[in-house]
Amino acid sequence: MMDDKEILTIAVLGGTGKEGSGLAMRWALNGYNVIIGSRDAERAASRAAEMNEMLGGDYLVGMENAAAAAQADLVVLSVPYSAHQPTLDGVKEQLAGKVVVDLTVPLQPPKVRTVHVPEGKSAALEAQAFLGDAVRVVAAFQNVSAEHLSDPRHVVDCDVLVCGNDAAAKADVMKLVEAVGMRGVDAGSLANAVAVEALTPVLLYINKAYSVKGAGIRITGIG
Template sequence: MTSDSLYTVAVIGGTGPQGKGLGYRFAKAGHDIVLGSRAAEKAEAVAAEVTERLAGAAGAGQVTGKANEDAVTAADVVLLAVPYDGHDELVASLPLAGKTVISCVNPLAFDKRGAHGRVVNGGEGSAAESAAELQPEAVVVGAFHNVSAVGLWGEEEFLDEDVIVVGDSVEGKQVAIDLAASVTGRPGVDGGKLRLARVLEPFTAVLISINRKYKVHSGIRVTGLDQGH
């Protein structure tokens, strides 16, 4: 960790591979995590799995599971790690006003030629921007789009890659930049305004193609930066 800030993070989609993996990494670094699901029982079961994985990890945060709305209410930071299908309806239904919301949602589609990005709002939008429009009283940033779920649940202490953070709020981006240290051991990289989520979200399709070609779990590394940015 390179930041002393500790957060209570609700992970919506916390029972899926990406949400579970990020919750595990955040908790390992000392943050308290509330995994959210439509069914509280499912969230509680996955929270128990993550807690078991954290056994013996010094300074680990607490991991609990709740229904989505209760998870959001219990946290000051909300991570959206849900499929794009049904995204808008779910985001609109959550009590996100006043929260810092981090979207790692990737609108992807798959066909015979492989993965590709879906067009959002005629090419003038992204999942993160949709969340911001649906929840104008929340601070929405985009981050963790390109991190492998397999790597997050893996044995490495930190992943050898960077987390690129985009958003229109300096304070909101700082929360995601802090949390990125839980995954990579260094701060996230400020990648600019929220509209650049239009680049980060579909870029995951490129990494999926690389993974299939080379049988790896690839990530993004930004060169030319000092270790502490």
């Protein structure tokens, strides 16, 4: 049974890390209740305290991943690809009925500037296959560099391609994209996440080739 209630509380699993922490702070500043999830409850609490100090208020709390997922209306998955399946294994039950935003990129270190297509074609498709129809997976944010997110007041000059099979879930995620100051672009079904995830190693290559840190994407021709 899908729950289309308003998204008020967001859990960011792996929110102790570079990408998730930047998004978490931005959502918290925009009025969402945000829970930082970690494998370790103490690490989650201390990272949340650091972020609160940076933001100048009691905005975020930290919890172990499963507890964070249980309390959230929507769950963001922000872990390295090697931790993707293990993290899902630990929270499957808590995700039932929810929207999961997967921003995992299936990079294959050390060749992070070369596209790697995983066995399930994309991390988001693998998540959807594992979680089943009780969960609506939306893929987004894979092409946004953490370089731009760490200062929550910095304006990020790029678009976010949003892929998913459920229109209402995609609309929820579009709102979250706008809340962090970017433009969301409807990029089709979850199958299209294959292409979106594959863009990230291309951007990492461009960063190196042009000696920049946060190359991003902008879609032209849609106004």
